[in-house]
Amino acid sequence: MNTFSFSDLLRRPESGAVLGLLFVLVFFVIFGSVEFLKPAGAASWLNVAANLGIVAIPVGLLMISGELDISIGAMIPAGALTVGIISGQFGLPIWVGIAGALGLGVIVGLINGLLVVNTAVPSLIVTLGTLFAVQGLALGFSVLLTGTTSVALSPAESGAIAKALFGQFIGGGFQVTIFWWLLFTAVYVFYVHYSPFGNWLFAMGGDRVSARNAGIPTDKLTITLFVLSSVSAAFVGMCQAILFNVAQVSAGMTFIFNSIISVVVGGVLLTGGFGSVIGIFLGTITFAIVNQGIYFTSFDRNWSSLIIGAMLLLAVLMNNTFRIMALTYSPKKK
Amino acid sequence: MAFKRILIAALAATAVVSTASAANIAVIGGKNDDAFWNIIKKGVDDARLVVEANGGTVNYLRLQTYDNFAPDVVQLIQTAISQKVDGLVIPNWVPEGEDPAIKEATAAGIKVILMNAGGIDKARELGAINYVGSDEYIAGVAGGEYFFKNGKKNVLCVNTVPGAANLEARCKGVIDGISKAGGAGKQLPLPATSFGDATAVAEAIKATLLQDGGIDGVITISAGDADSAAIGVMQAGKTEGVLLGTFDLNQSGLDRIKDGTQGFAIDQQPYLQSLLAVTLLASAIDFGTDLPTSPLLTGPGIVDKGNIDATLAGVGKGAR
Known part of the structure; x- marks a missing residue:
């Protein structure tokens, strides 16, 4: 049973994502320079990937289960501002600020989850509503409490421990966030692929009604996923505030599109029911490489967006074509 | 009644x-x-x-x-x-x-x-x-000249919203200002996928500084971008050699001017x-x-080490 089979390996959901990743790597090594793979260059895209990846995985899991969460775009600045206002403006201990940021994530996630489960409104619309609502709250409270839309959080206010845990650079250029990302990815891999939780997830994305009839606690699972994505977004915002010593109202919106792109490049179907954590992980790296690789090439920077768009499309196309080939492949009968 | x-x-x-x-x-x-x-x-x-x-x-x-x-x-x-x-x-x-x-x-x-x-x-x-x-253009020119007066010859204007007329005018002013004084300048337009992602902006600036070692001045089109740029410049190991400036003011930028990790800010x-x-x-x-x-x-009113204390006092009174 356990004999190694090449075709089995290729049929895993993440193998297409590996191909997309290899494609963009080769592209930027050819058109850019190998600097891009050396530590300073690698930090450039790993840092971007880590911040995006922490949010992209729960967003991807929601997509596998057939839901969408775009309120993360507002939760990132809201998380940053919460810690900025509590610890920067009012000078309370950083742990209170961190707890406040993550607590806000739990509350918004619960609101998203409960609304989606208890109303017939699609999650896109529910989270669009909370996206604007949270954005408005962040702006309103920021100006009301601090008189500005950009709240400073000095290293002294963060304190050495929080700065070391959430906002330092390791080995010259690697954000500590990268290690959080790896840790979270490992935990997600375990829960999604090696525990019943994962089977429930895929069953729910495939057919929600049948899943519920089969005894899977679909409501609880959906709410948990929304809480995870909101808390993850607040976590990223909190880390950015501690790292950059500032929290801003006008940040984070690009994370909505960027996380969905990463998830799709990573092989998750927009319709749900198919995908993997490792695939999302690789998709995020692919996106980050495409986004940052441009700075290692000699292309005129005015073409950046065009190249990013074309590369991502190619990566998804390769992934899709490959998945169809892999899934329709049938071994020769002996 | x-x-x-x-x-x-x-x-x-x-x-x-x-x-x-x-x-x-x-x-x-x-x-x-x-x-x-x-x-x-x-x-x-x-x-x-x-x-x-x-x-x-x-x-x-x-x-x-x-x-x-x-x-x-x-x-x-x-x-x-x-x-x-x-x-x-x-x-x-x-x-x-x-x-x-x-x-x-x-x-x-x-x-x-x-x-x-x-x-x-x-x-x-x-x-x-x-x-x-x-006037955005005149403010930009003043910024470009400030770089040259402080011994900087090669300036990068980081534009996180390429295409916005007022921001393009800011960068054009900076480039014209430094060029006329005898230096050189260029714009770094960032793709829309980086807007509002502090890490992506910081890494873009870091990569550009590492790739083009001649750059000795960086200016951002908003105060928020300067927060990212400060980290980018630091990560490129160039806080000493590269002068950082920005359009507009915020508290963290003023703090950096105070402690010397940012050169100046242009205020309207x-x-x-x-x-x-x-x-x-x-x-x-x-x-x-x-x-x-x-x-x-x-x-443009330029805030730098010379007038930072008075500026901070003005911030406290709601006038800056």
Whole structure:
């Protein structure tokens, strides 16, 4: 049973994502320079990937289960501002600020989850509503409490421990966030692929009604996923505030599109029911490489967006074509 | 009863407006929760003391939201006209919408000053007596020259919203300013996928600095981007050699200027815009003064190590 089979390996959901990743790597090594793979260059895209990846995985899991969460775009600045206002403006201990940021994530996630489960409104619309609502709250409270839309959080206010845990650079250029990302990815891999939780997830994305009839606690699972994505977004915002010593109202919106792109490049179907954590992980790296690789090439920077768009499309196309080939492949009968 | 009281109050207010001999001025401004417009308000409030000392009044009319922008601004202009004010200070944000209403105001004998947005050509076209504000291009040139004066020869202008006319003018000004002085400059337009992602902006700047070792000056088009740029410059190991500047002010940027990790910030000094516009207009109405300086530029004001303490004091008082 356990004999190694090449075709089995290729049929895993993440193998297409590996191909997309290899494609963009080769592209930027050819058109850019190998600097891009050396530590300073690698930090450039790993840092971007880590911040995006922490949010992209729960967003991807929601997509596998057939839901969408775009309120993360507002939760990132809201998380940053919460810690900025509590610890920067009012000078309370950083742990209170961190707890406040993550607590806000739990509350918004619960609101998203409960609304989606208890109303017939699609999650896109529910989270669009909370996206604007949270954005408005962040702006309103920021100006009301601090008189500005950009709240400073000095290293002294963060304190050495929080700065070391959430906002330092390791080995010259690697954000500590990268290690959080790896840790979270490992935990997600375990829960999604090696525990019943994962089977429930895929069953729910495939057919929600049948899943519920089969005894899977679909409501609880959906709410948990929304809480995870909101808390993850607040976590990223909190880390950015501690790292950059500032929290801003006008940040984070690009994370909505960027996380969905990463998830799709990573092989998750927009319709749900198919995908993997490792695939999302690789998709995020692919996106980050495409986004940052441009700075290692000699292309005129005015073409950046065009190249990013074309590369991502190619990566998804390769992934899709490959998945169809892999899934329709049938071994020769002996 | 309440209605009657309001009616009497309204009548009394009308009486004050129509019988007062000195300038009654309306100032139109942005939302309450917009930090910039609260600095403008401080200028209006301080100018009011002068106007009231001469028997006039100042009324600051603010937009409630930005959702229905052009019609709301026009509505405020109509309100000012119907109040029969003597003078109107207004930003020309949306010329297509505002111009007919502003012309209506000048036709009704109201003296107008354009503030913050519009420019002197627009002011002349509309029959306004002056423009008080800054000019993005001139501010950029001043930034470029500042780099050169501080020994920097090769400047990168980081534009996180390429294509926005005012931001392009800022970068163009910087590049022209440093080029004319004898250095060189170029723009780094960032893709839309990086906007609002501090890490992506920081890493883009770091990568550019590592790739082009000749760059010794970096300027960002907003204060928030300077927060990312500071980390990017630090991560490239170039905090010593690269001078960082930015357009606009925020607390963290001022902190960096104070501790020496940022060179300067270019401020359009909004406090001066409303303070000068209101007093200038009142003086023109009450005493017939005519200021030959036009446009009246309130920026660029450069904040650096030399004036950081006074600037921070101004921030504390809501004027910066």
